[in-house]
Amino acid sequence: MKISLIGGDARMRTVARLLEIHGAAVRSLALPEGAPHPTEDLFSAVQGAEAIILPLPATRDGIYPTAGKGVAVPRLSDIFSRAEDECLCLGGMLSPSLLTMAEAAGVETADYYQSETLLERNAALTAEAAVAMAVLDLPVSLAGTTVSVIGAGRIARHLVHLLRAFSAHVLLYARRAEARAQAALWGAEPYPIPEGEVLCMTQEVRAVFCTVPALLFPRDAIRSLAPGTPFYDLGGGGIDREAAAEHGIPLPPSAGLPGKVSPESAGKYLFDEIRSILFEKRGVCL
Secondary structure (H helix, E strand, O other): OEEEEEOEOHHHHHHHHHHHHOOOEEEEEOOOOOOOOEOOOHHHHHOOOOEEEOOOOOEOOOOOEOEOOOOOOOOHHHHHHHOOOOOEEEEOOOOHHHHHHHHHOOOEEEEHHHOHHHHHHHHHHHHHHHHHHHHHHOOOOOOOOEEEEEOOOHHHHHHHHHHHHOOOEEEEEEOOHHHHHHHHHHOOEEEEOOOOOOOOOOOOOOOEEEOOOOOOEOHHHHOOOOOOOOEEEOOOOOEOHHHHHHHOOOOOOOOOHHHHHOHHHHHHHHHHHHHHHHHHHHOOOO
8 A cells, every 4th residue: 555644753754664564655755854765745745645644733723734843844735636536644633624625625534533542542651751751850759749630531540640659649630520539549639620710739739730721820820839830731721821931830841742752652553543544444454
């Protein structure tokens, strides 16, 4: 099977290598150095391709595929218009605008990031990376140290298990009572997130892991954090970044941790799901 990969980070380089190892004829465009069979133009990349694989997320602006800083990538509309008939396009977190463009061009799409297995694996990698960062960032051992986790989803569950394994005292904040009850079973001390009120931390909290995208730490809430308390914004948008800087709250880079910290493992997980979709949609066994 001829497969083209366009855009992405080190995870997609791993995907490309694994596809080739498993018998696919691979071409890559705008991937990191070391990806197999790189091409320099879109025509060469997609000519004869039976499948096109876009990165995770497939796009951030709805115009171009996601790629490394300074890497030139073709427009999504050009990719779809040049795709072969019956070509299948796979990508992660496909946006409505991307789906509309693909449909208009007659290109079938599949979102590999809708897999529960992949979401769970990605959550585990994210939690592992965040805890590793905290070990290096904090001036104290996690053992016996109080930290807080905001949210009670997949990432939060893995965070609590890892932090408790380090003997940290974990305060978990969640809106739903059933989520707080579950958090207690994980070994965390549960607290509610008040509706319409400022979420306050006790001064003993030495690190915050926020897994929800909602702004729970506006300027007033940030004052409850002691200066120097690292805030891992894993959900994105959980804190007023300007106010955090003014108050001396470090914001370690926390977006896309699997691709930055464990790209080979994360890429292997993407490959597993892509291979499953190709078999389901095209009957190709790689």
